[in-house]
Amino acid sequence: MSKGRLEAFSDCIFAVAATLLVLGLHVPGPGSGPLWSQLLANWPAYVTYVISFMTIGIIWVNHHELIGVLQRVDRPILFLNLFLLMTVSLCSFSTAVVSDWILSEREAVVAAALYGGVFALMGLGATAIWAYAVVRRDFVPAYARPERVHASIVRAGAGCLVYLVGSVVALYSVPASLLIYALISIYYVAPVLPKQSRRARVNNPRRPLITIHRSASK
């Protein structure tokens, strides 16, 4: 089972999910007040568009690295990956809800909690793939030593937890929860997975070796 098509399919879902976010931005046509004030009144939609786009983008970057590190994929990884993609797709729904309801006094709490909940599910999906790969020892490259791998699982899981914390914070302050979601996406800008040392890379096991099968050599 090749990683190539898994990546192509995942890239496409990440890309479509990110692009569909734009459907949450819209202003009614003429006859509903001046355009300028409508565009300004729309600001929650822009804020959540940026937060959601960057979050999907950063999960894509980390997914990219995660799949790149895996030595091979099997059916359970395909299905964990489907779960992750299902939550990524959900993101345009939760983003639309939060941008519609964020200014509503009492309901904003529910919307912000939903928003964080979907992000937490996304984090859970990514963590589950990595945790499964680590349990199946031969899926991770030799240089990924146990103590570093554990740290990376903790780091990946921490993100989910903080999203849940953000959902709870939303009960008290909606802007604070949005800030937390934005900060997490900055936190994940730094790489999550364990790195190969420069020395190890010289004898890099990840380098695509072109093995030549000489059927007719001398």
Next chain:
Amino acid sequence: MSKGRLEAFSDCIFAVAATLLVLGLHVPGPGSGPLWSQLLANWPAYVTYVISFMTIGIIWVNHHELIGVLQRVDRPILFLNLFLLMTVSLCSFSTAVVSDWILSEREAVVAAALYGGVFALMGLGATAIWAYAVVRRDFVPAYARPERVHASIVRAGAGCLVYLVGSVVALYSVPASLLIYALISIYYVAPVLPKQSRRARVNNPRRPLITIHRSASK
């Protein structure tokens, strides 16, 4: 005719079709009752979102394997594949219908039957590609012995049949038919195509051989 672009195009349609399912999830803006109760009342949309996303995902996994096994593709396979993709695309329509109408007492039957009917067409499309490839003997790899191939066609076709059964069951009990659709997607988690034995894989004919053309070799 290369398999690469066939896969790229198919992956993209599967991915877009799966992501468009999210358009079926939406709640009206403020002024239409509390958000919390609207989100809860939306539960049929979540159930059908998960069933449809997983079904598309699993058909994608099996399509992935099916195309991977084919030794080559010709124009009829391209057109059978187009038929399959057309039914996959239809899925977001039937999902929207079923999630809108599932709570309507008398109409739910029609919606659930439509839902199962589209899934049955998807199964039919996938089965047709595999059946055509088997009839053109040189499209399937040598290790696919007739008796195992027949079993796999039966297994693939069985799925279509059970979807049709689910459509009929919908006439009596809508929840039972949804349960059947969900169970089929779990049934297809297991691989459908015949497997190569471990021994055969040592002399694996599927391994991409890089043939070197030495134009200037001594």
Next chain:
Amino acid sequence: MSKGRLEAFSDCIFAVAATLLVLGLHVPGPGSGPLWSQLLANWPAYVTYVISFMTIGIIWVNHHELIGVLQRVDRPILFLNLFLLMTVSLCSFSTAVVSDWILSEREAVVAAALYGGVFALMGLGATAIWAYAVVRRDFVPAYARPERVHASIVRAGAGCLVYLVGSVVALYSVPASLLIYALISIYYVAPVLPKQSRRARVNNPRRPLITIHRSASK
């Protein structure tokens, strides 16, 4: 300039354009009459969905072959290709218009003419790429002898013309024009480009040669 990304981008647009066709299928929620009769009344949408999906699919197959034959691509081809993709994208608009208006007595004519017009533009875009490549002699492989190439341009152009004829026929009979559009897509199932003879293929210039650069060979 690599053909790989041109194909990836084009495949994605073809795929998204084909999948977006499904947005033209929708029935209102409960409260607007029985579901069964609404689904039946929707039949023009299904007919045009199938015609449009198959037309996009067949243009994709021919595009696939066309790009595969090209020995290289340059900026004008990229821009001709953008024009083709722009018309492919338009297809979901013309399909929605025709499925909404086909039952309207006087307006159906306009809708069917628009439908054929967009198809004719698609055909024009594909023909233009092929004609440009033929004019730049070194873009087509050596086996494409002038007389066969001319035949293929005539054949490709003929499609555009027949779409235009269909648009005119729509003024007299809308069903007849739909039938013509469906028949054209069947006509294009057969390959348009000149074929290599079996003998020529033995010394196939299209086969991807892996040239080995031996920097350190004895």
Next chain:
Amino acid sequence: MSKGRLEAFSDCIFAVAATLLVLGLHVPGPGSGPLWSQLLANWPAYVTYVISFMTIGIIWVNHHELIGVLQRVDRPILFLNLFLLMTVSLCSFSTAVVSDWILSEREAVVAAALYGGVFALMGLGATAIWAYAVVRRDFVPAYARPERVHASIVRAGAGCLVYLVGSVVALYSVPASLLIYALISIYYVAPVLPKQSRRARVNNPRRPLITIHRSASK
């Protein structure tokens, strides 16, 4: 970190963003006046559809070349690229706004300025990637001599500036600003990046060298 998946993800977002533009084209169903006059009244939507599609397409072509020239990519480039893709996605929003409001006497100014503003952000994103790559000297190929690279950054940046000028021009004349946007996309048809001389290409450092690792030679 491979360029392959960066390109696949970017291609997909460019493609979806371009295809979603079609959602801005729609006419109401029967009962709202003759179809013919509605289609004609829709002309601003067609003009902006063509301008936006071509602009996205041309930025895609240049992005294609830009990534192709880069010797490698790192995390900052991934994030600058995410910023670019976020602005490309926004384009279907600004296009819908401008096509809805362009005929509204006083508001057209705001819409045209927004339209140009989003294009300027797209140009800024592309320029930022190229400027960053030049600052990190080893990201650009050896043949890209400083003076030519600087000219290309100026040329890329000039586009952003002219988009901003177009936004200001919109305050005085909306058609003039649309003309400017259309002209810029024609300006960018010519390549932006420095070219290798024909002689240099003979010892082309961009040619994908297949290095053969002979583990068991002799």
